[in-house]
Each structure stands twice: as C-alpha cells, then as structure tokens.
Amino acid sequence: MxxxxxxxxxxxxxxxxxxxxxxxxxxxxxxxxxxxxxxxDRKFLTKRVETLRSMMPSELKLHYAIKANPMPAVVQHMAALVDGLDVASQKELMVAIGSGIDPEAISFAGPAKRVEELKSAVAANIVINVESCLELERLYELSEELGIKPRVAFRVNPDFELKSSGMKMAGGPKQFGIDAELMPEVLAGLDTGKVDFYGFHIFSGSQNLKPEALIDAHDKTFELAERLCELAPVPVRHVNIGGGLGIPYFPGEQSLDVAVVAEHLKELMLARTGCFKNSEIVMELGRYLVGxxxxxxxxxxxxxxxxxxxxxxxxxxxxxxxxxxxxxxxxxxxxxxxxxxxxxxxxxxxxxxxxxxxxxxxxxxxxxxxxxxxxxxxxxxxxxxxxxxxxxxxxxxxxxxxxxxxxx
CATH class of the missing domain: 2.40.37.10 (Lyase, Ornithine Decarboxylase; Chain A, domain 1)
Incomplete structure (x- = not known):
C-alpha cells in the first residue's frame, strides 16, 4: 500500500x-x-467513547455534538454512550429528544435562535446556551408566557483562541456568544427569578491535532471559568469547556495524543477552587467521536x-x-x-x-x-x-x- x-x-x-x-x-x-x-461502524463509535473515558478524568462528562452527524440511528446509539447531547437547531432538538435521552441532558447552542426554537427548548426543559443579551430578554418573556423557568447557560466568547485550530470560534469579534469582558455586567443584572441559571459554555475552536495548543486553551478556559464563577449570582452547576479534539485527514497528519491532554485535564480538575470546584465539567465533542x-x-x-x-x-x-x-x-x-x-x-x-x-x-x-x-x-x-x-x-x-x- x-x-x-x-x-x-x-x-x-x-x-x-x-x-x-x-x-x-x-x-x-x-x-x-x-x-x-x-x-x-457502530462498534467503532462504542470503542471510541470507551477509550476516551478510560483516559479522561472520571468526573468529566462527555457530550456528543450531534451537528457532526445527526443521523437518528447514530444519535440514538451515541445517546446510550455519552452523558448528554448538544444540538444546534429545532430539528436536531427533535432528534435528540427522540433518542430517549433525558431532556435535562440536552443543551442548545446557536448564534441566531428563532423565538419558536427558544420556546420549544424552554418547553422541553433543556439547557439553552444564551448567545446575546437580546436572547436573554426573549427568554425572560418566554418564562412569563409559558410559566416555565428556562434553564440557561451563557456562551462566552473568550479573549483567547485555540491556536492551530482548524476552525477558530473565539478570540476576536465573533457571532458566537457574549464577549468575556461583558459578562460581569450581564451576570450582575441577571434576573434569577425568571431563569434558572445553570452555568457557562466556553468554546474556542475545533479540529486540533496539537496537544500543546489544547493544553494552553484548557488552562485559559479553566482560568476564565473560575473568574466567572466568582461573579455568578448563584452557584454554578455546569461548565462546558467545548471540545477541539481533531482527527487526521491528510497525508502527514498524525492522530492526536489524547493521553497527554487528558492527564493535564486531571490536574486542572483537581486544582479547582472556590465555587468552581463543585461544578460539573463537560467536554463537548462531535467530529472526534464519529469522524x-x-x-x-x-x-x-x-x-x-x-x-x-x-x-x-x-x-x-x-x-x-x-x-x-x-x-x-x-x-x-x-x-x-x-x-x-x-x-x-x-x-x-x-x-x-x-x-x-x-x-x-x-x-x-x-x-x-x-x-x-x-x-x-x-x-x-x-x-x-x-x-x-x-x-x-x-x-x-x-x-x-x-x-x-x-x-x-
């Protein structure tokens, strides 16, 4: 060959x-x-999740971002292997709910959610990753209209990027999330009577094959999360640190050394302090699990x-x-x-x-x-x-x- x-x-x-x-x-x-x-290949999917779990910190939660492959049979298979599903549209939400997973283990991210999508997500009691102040205002209104407290996490646009990333999702002006420097004001004005504040989603990039770049991003993500947790009006239950783990596609590319990244994550998990210490940490992966x-x-x-x-x-x-x-x-x-x-x-x-x-x-x-x-x-x-x-x-x-x- x-x-x-x-x-x-x-x-x-x-x-x-x-x-x-x-x-x-x-x-x-x-x-x-x-x-x-x-x-x-379903056996490969099962083995990939099992292998990843064996390396990662035992308390780390694994979520599957179904935008990578929303085929219903694939999603249903993955739902039995992971701790949660992440969706990016109304149709993906329906596929996720149809998988049989607990709706409380589903989260919804996207920079331009329609009001109808928000309403469906509130009714389903999933976590909504809020991407703008206007989106938060709409959720306040839906809380009164539906008589249901929306479960919300703030998607944060960090002031750093995942270096050597195949697709950069943060670090400058972006359509994704709320800029990190604006979060103190947003958290100070949060009306916890109208929404159930759950935590944060901090995602900086995807498709990365360099352990050192991922380690650097994780250091900065945990540091930012700790600062945000100190500013939160109620205890933070959940922090989604994104994914970024890549797979090799082209000649000369080598598979990511996940073990090195996992060992560093174990250190970061143990080093948490204050209210951040008790938050569940979620790694959200798509391509790495199914590609x-x-x-x-x-x-x-x-x-x-x-x-x-x-x-x-x-x-x-x-x-x-x-x-x-x-x-x-x-x-x-x-x-x-x-x-x-x-x-x-x-x-x-x-x-x-x-x-x-x-x-x-x-x-x-x-x-x-x-x-x-x-x-x-x-x-x-x-x-x-x-x-x-x-x-x-x-x-x-x-x-x-x-x-x-x-x-x-």
Missing part, C-alpha cells in the same frame, strides 16, 4: 476487498440499497482519458460530501484517504482524477491519486467520512438523488 493508505491502521482487507464491521464493501453497499452511500467511523462509497460509472489524464467518473461527489471536495474550509485542497474498495492494492497502478457527476470542476472526489487500475462498476471509498458529511453538503444541487446512510 502507499504511504497515504498506511495511515489507515484499522483497515481490514479480505481477498483484496475492504471490510467494514465484518462485511465486504459490496455487501454493505447492497445492504444500503446502492450507491452513493455512507456507512457508519473516523464513517465511510463514503460511490461507484465508477465511466472511465475516460483527456489529454493524457485518466478520469474515473462516479455517481458521488460534493453534493454528498462537500468537505471531501475541499469546499468546506480548505484553503488549499488536499485529499481525504481514498481507495478502490474492491481493489485495495495492486503492484500495477495508475494516476487518476476521481470526479463526480456535477457540472462543475469543483466536484472532486480525489485528485492525482496513484491507485490500482479500476474499471467501470468498481467502488470508490472515502475514509474519515463520519462527520460533516450528508447534512453539511448541498444535496439539492443539480437535483441528483440524495445519499443513503446506514449504521451497521
């Missing part, structure tokens, strides 16, 4: 065909009803040459897997790990461009890949596809069929 494929340490191959969850690629695609499809459990399969429908370049045409592409196409945050496009699922390895290879059916040159499945010689009907698989796949993609673009999803 090439160096790129050597990264996929958990790959299982039988008779040169990729196996996932004990089944061949072809069998899985047939089970899903054909291509294109996402396949998610490596997913596989995107599409089928080669045509093969052609154009001025010396071989193209493998497929029935899948950016309309199903926008992030893999390079149009979901990449500045310079890099390939996700890609294989021919039914011809995993061969001494004879060819360089190919793998593209989809859309009428745009942006529809790339894989570029300049050296792969075994493929034929029409073969299956292409994109690894690391469990997060920000189907629902993060423009599936209505050009009106091609929607992608299938299957948890096995």
């Amino acid at each position: 090439s160096k790129e494929h050597d990264r996929l340490k958990r790959i299982t191959v039988k008779d040169n065909v990729l196996q996932v969850a004990g089944r061949s690629a072809g069998q899985l695609v047939t089970m899903a009803g054909g291509t294109p499809c996402y396949i998610y 490596e459990a997913g596989y995107y399969f599409c089928q080669i429908t045509d093969k052609k040459e154009s001025r010396g370049q071989t193209f493998l045409m497929t029935d899948g592409g950016l309309h199903h897997h926008l992030s893999n196409s390079g149009n979901f945050g990449q500045v310079i496009r890099k390939n996700y790990p890609v294989l021919i699922a039914n011809r995993v390895d061969s001494e004879e290879k060819e360089q190919v461009e793998i593209v989809g059916p859309l009428c745009t040159p942006l529809d790339i499945v894989g570029a300049k890949l050296d792969l075994p010689i493929a034929e029409v009907g073969d299956l292409v698989v994109v690894f690391q596809s469990g997060a920000y796949g189907a629902t993060a993609s423009p599936q209505g673009f050009l009106s091609h069929p929607y992608v299938r999803e299957l948890l096995v």
Whole structure:
C-alpha cells in the first residue's frame, strides 16, 4: 500500500476487498440499497467513547455534538454512550429528544435562535446556551408566557483562541456568544427569578491535532471559568469547556495524543477552587467521536482519458460530501484517504482524477491519486467520512438523488 493508505491502521482487507464491521464493501453497499452511500461502524463509535473515558478524568462528562452527524440511528446509539447531547437547531432538538435521552441532558447552542426554537427548548426543559443579551430578554418573556423557568447557560466568547485550530470560534469579534469582558455586567443584572441559571459554555475552536495548543486553551478556559464563577449570582452547576479534539485527514497528519491532554485535564480538575470546584465539567465533542467511523462509497460509472489524464467518473461527489471536495474550509485542497474498495492494492497502478457527476470542476472526489487500475462498476471509498458529511453538503444541487446512510 502507499504511504497515504498506511495511515489507515484499522483497515481490514479480505481477498483484496475492504471490510467494514465484518462485511465486504459490496455487501454493505447492497445492504444500503446502492450507491452513493455512507456507512457508519457502530462498534467503532462504542470503542471510541470507551477509550476516551478510560483516559479522561472520571468526573468529566462527555457530550456528543450531534451537528457532526445527526443521523437518528447514530444519535440514538451515541445517546446510550455519552452523558448528554448538544444540538444546534429545532430539528436536531427533535432528534435528540427522540433518542430517549433525558431532556435535562440536552443543551442548545446557536448564534441566531428563532423565538419558536427558544420556546420549544424552554418547553422541553433543556439547557439553552444564551448567545446575546437580546436572547436573554426573549427568554425572560418566554418564562412569563409559558410559566416555565428556562434553564440557561451563557456562551462566552473568550479573549483567547485555540491556536492551530482548524476552525477558530473565539478570540476576536465573533457571532458566537457574549464577549468575556461583558459578562460581569450581564451576570450582575441577571434576573434569577425568571431563569434558572445553570452555568457557562466556553468554546474556542475545533479540529486540533496539537496537544500543546489544547493544553494552553484548557488552562485559559479553566482560568476564565473560575473568574466567572466568582461573579455568578448563584452557584454554578455546569461548565462546558467545548471540545477541539481533531482527527487526521491528510497525508502527514498524525492522530492526536489524547493521553497527554487528558492527564493535564486531571490536574486542572483537581486544582479547582472556590465555587468552581463543585461544578460539573463537560467536554463537548462531535467530529472526534464519529469522524473516523464513517465511510463514503460511490461507484465508477465511466472511465475516460483527456489529454493524457485518466478520469474515473462516479455517481458521488460534493453534493454528498462537500468537505471531501475541499469546499468546506480548505484553503488549499488536499485529499481525504481514498481507495478502490474492491481493489485495495495492486503492484500495477495508475494516476487518476476521481470526479463526480456535477457540472462543475469543483466536484472532486480525489485528485492525482496513484491507485490500482479500476474499471467501470468498481467502488470508490472515502475514509474519515463520519462527520460533516450528508447534512453539511448541498444535496439539492443539480437535483441528483440524495445519499443513503446506514449504521451497521
């Protein structure tokens, strides 16, 4: 195998065909009803949570941010493994409630919540992460209208960022949360007769593979949380420190050394003082829990040459897997790990461009890949596809069929 494929340490191959969850690629695609499809490995999901719990402080709560993958079957499986679910919309809230988890273990974050969404969240008795002073005023009004005290935590925009983060969510002017320097005034004016104040949500970035960056962010997060707890009008029961744990996607990237991060978190948990000492600490993770459990399969429908370049045409592409196409945050496009699922390895290879059916040159499945010689009907698989796949993609673009999803 090439160096790129050597990264996929958990790959299982039988008779040169990729196996996932004990089944061949072809069998899985047939089970899903054909291509294109996402396949998610439930055993991997379970193992990822179990492994993370074994390393992290025992008192740390783990939440799953279902925006990473809101497929109802995935959410229901995750709900049985984690301590809570975090949602970002009304529809995600319905999926979370439908999972059977206690609504009190659900929280709702988002920078532009509609009044109808807030009303639904109040009625469900979930924790609402307040993102602005106007949102807080709306919750005061809903408290009187519904006769229910909303459970609220303040999402804080810290005055620091998660360095080397794939997506920076804090540290400057942001649409997310209330600026840290404004929180003393907000807390001083909080009407605890109208809302049930629960705690804080401090999130600084995502998709980070550098332990030192995460450790630095955790130091600053705990320091800020302690200051805020001292200003709170009532004891703080809950502090969500966000997530940020990344997974490797591209050649040269190494898996995050979570053990180092976990050991430092244990020290921070023990060092807490004052009212902060008794707060539950939550780590909210999405991509890290589900990203490596997913596989995107599409089928080669045509093969052609154009001025010396071989193209493998497929029935899948950016309309199903926008992030893999390079149009979901990449500045310079890099390939996700890609294989021919039914011809995993061969001494004879060819360089190919793998593209989809859309009428745009942006529809790339894989570029300049050296792969075994493929034929029409073969299956292409994109690894690391469990997060920000189907629902993060423009599936209505050009009106091609929607992608299938299957948890096995």
